[in-house]
Amino acid sequence: MLVRFLMLALVVSVAAAFAMPEIPQQRALSSALLATxxxxxxxxxxxSAIASLVRRSGLVLILILAVPAIYMAVQLxxxxxxxxxxxxxxxxSAALNAPLAERLTVDVRATVQAFLHYSTAVALALITTVVALDRQRAWQLLSMxxxxxxxxSAYLLLRQTIGADGFSRGDTPVLAATGAVPAVLGLVLSAAMMTRAFEDRRRVKQRPFRVATTPWFALLATLxxxxxxxxxxxxxxTATAALLxxxxxLAAFAIRNWFSGVWGIASVxxxxxxLFLxxxxxxxIRPNADLTVALSEHPPGATERMLQDAGHAGSGAGTYAALLPIHRDIAAPLSRERPTAAAAIAIEMGRPFLYGxxxxxxxxxxxxxxxxLRRRHDYVYAAIGAGAATSLVVLALVEDGxxxxxxxxxxxxxFGLAVAQSQRDTGAVTEQSRSARPVVGLDSPGPACAPIRSYGIGNASMRVGLGTIAVALIAQTVWLLAQPSYPGGLPVEALVPNDASRQALLRVLPQNSLRSDGDLRSGRPAAAPQPAANGAAASRPEFGVHPAAPTVLAQALRSSPLRGDLWLMLAALSREQRSVEYDVAALLKLSYYTAPNDLALLPLRLTAALGEASVVSDPELRELVQRDAKIAFxxxxxxxxxxIAAYQSASAEGKALVDNLISEWDSAALQSMRKEGPIPGPKADPPLPSRTWGRGAAR
Structure with missing residues (x-):
């Protein structure tokens, strides 16, 4: 009964991870199921099952699994x-007038999400190892x-065949998978199943239904x-990773069947x-590119700049997407930047961790x-782990799947399946030789416990360790469910009191600006919508605001200080409410530094900056405002x-700043702006400033 539940839990967890979008509720479901x-x-x-798990894991493997979790905790x-x-x-801390502790990570929510992601994977690997200790269940698990x-893989193939990822704009994908990792791992698994089926057909004279149908199923999966x-x-x-x-x-299969001995192994x-070389x-290979992105098929412009700024300690697990707005090009969609897994790890965890x-x-x-190679039977499972490990090393240099x-x-x-069948369980074999009744499963009662009394201390330690992991998973599930979908617990509808004000707020903010689900790990964050032609209306945020809105935004920024959209919204609300708690100029500076090239924020940022007299008197901020004006013009x-709208609502100092700037290019354009008419095109496009604005702010 226990083993059936464990197998159901791990299969449901893996299937749900692909079938549901990557949101905290999905991870909470997986965490709760795996915790149980x-x-x-x-x-x-x-x-006997716990003793076998102790023998498989070992102290070295436990330490290896613990190091990433410890390092993430240090970053937090x-x-x-x-x-x-x-x-x-x-x-x-200076901008919010609140004491904030220094941390290695630049986004607490993102790093916590990465920590929970890793702990869920480790728990699943341990459960798989326990289930796959029995060879029959190992085969069932391999089939699943x-x-x-x-x-x-069939879904990914369908998306590639239909074109445009298989969906029109606005559609929701059926499965949350974009990389080729499932297909590569599936190819390795299906190749192992085919070799195992070939050996079964040679050994068994009377071929049951399973032996007869397995090769066809494996062939379909391979294709x-x-x-x-x-x-x-x-x-x-990707093809090289799969080939390797x-x-x-196949090398393990050839050695076990035809090339036994030292020279045979060496030749294979x-x-x-x-063949691999x-x-x-x-x-x-990209010439003169960083090794972590040299094999990538996608343009890594922003990623290479992030790698140059990355320190040895990293910026925090899961913070790649939080850093991306600082380093991307002007008006470049976030969806075009797709890093490799190696680059993301080097940025988030540091290069020493990546090399390790x-x-x-x-x-x-x-x-x-x-x-x-040391096993006589069931050697294919350990070969799966070896092949998958080498494939993932190559894939880490190609994509981030x-x-x-x-x-x-x-x-x-x-890997749990590979570790479970990596060595022979001597205890189980001894017990089978002493008893006329074979061991039925992991939870079989009776004398199966006798040969492992020497492992009593190890068994108790392993049970305590498993209990600790379960408690951690339960805690993370509660944390995920308790976290709101928006900062501070208030949705965007609660920030403004009426429909008209709500529509105005939604116009001036990107669609995902107030979301803080913490899922910032993905290297392909959703692209911010580009400014529409109604930018004039969007730049006049005349709306009533919930009194708690500044507190809500400040609370979100205390854990995610790289959210340029939230810094801008807090600056706009502080200016609208004439708040003395925050310095509008300091908030605007942080908005520039953390999202310098996000054009979706430019209308509201120009309105807030030009309407504040103290902003224009700041030389650094004045230069940043001039940059935005040059881009818009x-x-x-x-x-x-x-x-135009920002100019009409600007203070006297703000209008003088724009007058001086545009008069250098075209006096006719300035006269049109003063009359609220359309601005004719510029005589010549001024050179854009260097995109180093804001770079290093997160360092």
Missing amino acids: AVLATAIFASS APVPVHGLGNPIWETA LVAISTIV LCLSAILASGDGMG GVGIV LATAAV AAFTLMP VLIVAVVGAGALLRCS ILEFGASLLAAAL ARQPALRPAL
Whole structure:
């Protein structure tokens, strides 16, 4: 009964991770389900199962799994020494007039979400290891993982075939998967299933239904996964990763069946290495690019700038999307910037951590391959882990799909399966030889506990550890469910009292400006809407505001100080309410520094800046306002009505600033602006200032 529940929990968790969008409620569901499964394992699993888990895990593997969680906790913890944390916290503290502890991370919500993401994957891997200790259940689990990866691959293939990702604008994807990781892992799994089916057909004279149908199912899965890989937009990089993973599985199969012995193993591995190097030479490499983005098929302009600014300690797990608005080009959609997983890890966790992960992955692949070659039967499971590890190393340099929630859970289940069957369970074999009744499962009562009394201390420690993980998962589930969808618990509808004011607020803010679900890990955040032609109306935010709105925004900024849209909204509300609590100029500066090239914020930012006399008297802020005016006048015709509206509502100092600026380009345009008429095109586009505005503010 216990094993059936555990298998159901892990399959539902992996399937739900692909079938639901990446939102806190989805992760809360997975966390709650896995917390129940881990707690049930700690309490009800038999001593033989716990002893087998202790033998499989080992102290080294436990330490490896604990290091990322410890490092994320260090990034979240307040830095005791002033100046060692990120400078954004000191700047935000001065702007909010509130003491904020310095931290390594630049976004607390994002790092907490990354921590919860990682702990969920570790819990799933442990549950998979417990379930897959039995060889029959290991085969069932392999079949389920192949089915899930095949369905996801078929969906990705459909999206690529239809075009435009298979959906028109505004449609909601059926499955939350974008990278080729599920297809690559599915290809490795299906290749292993096919080799296992080939061996079963040779050994079994009377072929039951399972043995007869497994090759056809594996062949269908292979074709769908391979088609999805070839149709993906990552070119030779993804194909090379898949080739390497499948090659390792086939190499293990060849060694076990035809090339036994030292020289046979050496010849097979040498052939696999030559084929891999030949495929690697076909991969396009960007010249003079950082190693972490050299194999990427997507333009990494902003990512390369982020890599140059990244420190050895990182900016905090999950903070890539929070840093992206600072470094992207003017008017560049956020959706076009797709980093590799290696680049995201180097930015968020630091390059030493990235190098450590790559070394552990390569060493782990070698260890699993060695375990596979030492087993006489069921060697294919450890070979799956070796092939998947090497494939993911290459994929980390090509795309960021491994960091998606569904793909990471699928990988965790795969590695749990590989570890569970990586070595022979001597205790189970001894017990089977002593008893006429075979061991039925993990929760089988009786004398199966006798051979493992020497593992009593280890068993107790493992049960305590599993219980601790369950408590942590329960805590994270409560945290996710308690977190509001909007900062401070108030939705955007609650910030303004009436419909007219609400529509005005929605016009001046991007669609996702007040959302703070903390899911900032993805390297492909939703693109902010570009300014529309009604920028003039949007730049006059004459709306009634909820009295608690400034407090709501300030509360969100205390944990996410890189939200340029929230800094701008707080500045606009403070100016509208004539608040003495915040300095409007300081808030506007932070809006510029944290979102310098977000054109969706430009109308409201010009209105707030030109209408404040103290803003114009600040030399630094005056130069930033002039930059926005140049962009609206010379480079973005859709923003000229917004510039006119901001000019008409500006203070005397603000109008003088715009007069001096535009008179240098075209006096006719200035006269048209004063009459509220359309502004003729400029005689010549002025050169845009350097995009270094705001760079380093998060450093």
